[in-house]
Amino acid sequence: MTPISAPFPMSRPRRLRQSQWIRDLVSERQLSASDLIWPIFICAGEGERQPVASMPGVERLSVDLAVEAAKEAVDLGIACIALFPYTDASDKTPGAEEAWNPDNLVNRATRAIKAAVPGLGVMLDVALDPYNSDGHDGIVRDGVIINDETLMALENQALGHAEAGADILGPSDMMDGRIGVIRRALETHDFPDTMILSYAAKYASAYYGPFRDAVGASGALKGDKKTYQMDPANSDEAIREVAIDLSEGADMVMVKPGMPYLDICARVKSEFGVPTYAYQVSGEYAMLAGAIEQGWLDGDKVVLEAMMSFKRAGCDGVLTYFAPRIAQMIF
Ligand code: PBG
Numbered sequence: 001m002t003p004i005s006a007p008f009p010m011s012r013p014r015r016l017r018q019s020q021w022i023r024d025l026v027s028e029r030q031l032s033a034s035d036l037i038w039p040i041f042i043c044a045g046e047g048e049r050q051p052v053a054s055m056p057g058v059e060r061l062s063v064d065l066a067v068e069a070a071k072e073a074v075d076l077g078i079a080c081i082a083l084f085p086y087t088d089a090s091d092k093t094p095g096a097e098e099a100w101n102p103d104n105l106v107n108r109a110t111r112a113i114k115a116a117v118p119g120l121g122v123m124l125d126v127a128l129d130p131y132n133s134d135g136h137d138g139i140v141r142d143g144v145i146i147n148d149e150t151l152m153a154l155e156n157q158a159l160g161h162a163e164a165g166a167d168i169l170g171p172s173d174m175m176d177g178r179i180g181v182i183r184r185a186l187e188t189h190d191f192p193d194t195m196i197l198s199y200a201a202k203y204a205s206a207y208y209g210p211f212r213d214a215v216g217a218s219g220a221l222k223g224d225k226k227t228y229q230m231d232p233a234n235s236d237e238a239i240r241e242v243a244i245d246l247s248e249g250a251d252m253v254m255v256k257p258g259m260p261y262l263d264i265c266a267r268v269k270s271e272f273g274v275p276t277y278a279y280q281v282s283g284e285y286a287m288l289a290g291a292i293e294q295g296w297l298d299g300d301k302v303v304l305e306a307m308m309s310f311k312r313a314g315c316d317g318v319l320t321y322f323a324p325r326i327a328q329m330i331f
Pocket residue numbers: 125127129137172173207208209210211212225280281282283
């Protein structure tokens with residue numbers, strides 16, 4: 001597109017900004033609650049709420065309270081929720097077997113939520129880190145994350161989540177070949193409609209710190225995730241990762257983190273034209289929520305502006321801990 005404009009004063013861009021109605025009329029995009037996926041942390045117990053220290057305003061919820069949150073999400077017009085477990089250290093093993101326990105926290109929560117509010121989308125992560133005593137997304141042996149053995153564990157986990165009723169599986173582990181393995185398992189076990197939103201371009205990021213507190217993985221994690229998550233220096237590699245995941249059967253793709261990687265969101269959307277999501281991760285939330293709490297930033301305005309950056313970059317939707325706040329604002 002070649003922009004054509006008359007020289008000043010025939011052309012005055014401010015003419016189209018002079019009042020709210022004309023700004024609305026020429027506005028290029030709009031936010032909607034149906035663009036949001038709300039990540040919720042699940043803990044054991046009943047009537048239990050546990051604040052996450054590094055994420056002001058975010059609480060872990062027991063299954064019964066997560067059902068209430070799900071009802072709130074529906075009332076607010078939020079499309080989908082994503083559930084993450086805070087697993088007790090005693091349930092973590094080197095084989096991460098709790099990941100495919102049919103009665104683990106997220107499987108129980110999914111059943112309860114699907115029974116109460118069937119119209120709300122439920123997404124579950126496929127990765128071993130909340131269940132692994134090493135804190136890694138894959139199986140670790142002698143300090144090495146073993147790709148192909150991890151795939152078998154991920155297959156078990158994915159089938160358990162599909163069985164529990166998850167609508168969307170979000171493989172966030174970054175093992176090679178996982179999308180194909182999960183997709184084939186879903187087809188073989190009669191879950192043809194289960195969707196895969198692949199964490200396709202997931203970077204080895206320091207912005208995940210507060211999340212690891214929230215799911216209780218920070219203490220457990222030995223080393224870093226650089227042998228499977230991507231180098232923040234790379235952009236072409238993100239395109240290759242997305243291409244692989246799509247060719248293996250992903251329905252939708254995600255870029256993660258969000259705001260520091262908007263260039264990747266824009267490239268992925270323009271090169272593939274598939275449903276593309278950004279995850280505004282825990283560290284991005286913590287930066288904004290911390291400054292808002294101090295009164296340094298105007299919360300409502302800054303959160304909406306951040307959302308608009310994702311829409312402008314071409315994202316079809318955003319996973320964000322601000323989802324209920326945003327939905328309330330734009331309702
Ligand atoms: C686990 C997973 C992580 C996040 C989502 N799924 C953490 C990680 O990879 O270490 C991060 C989400 C956030 O920071 O909000 N595989």
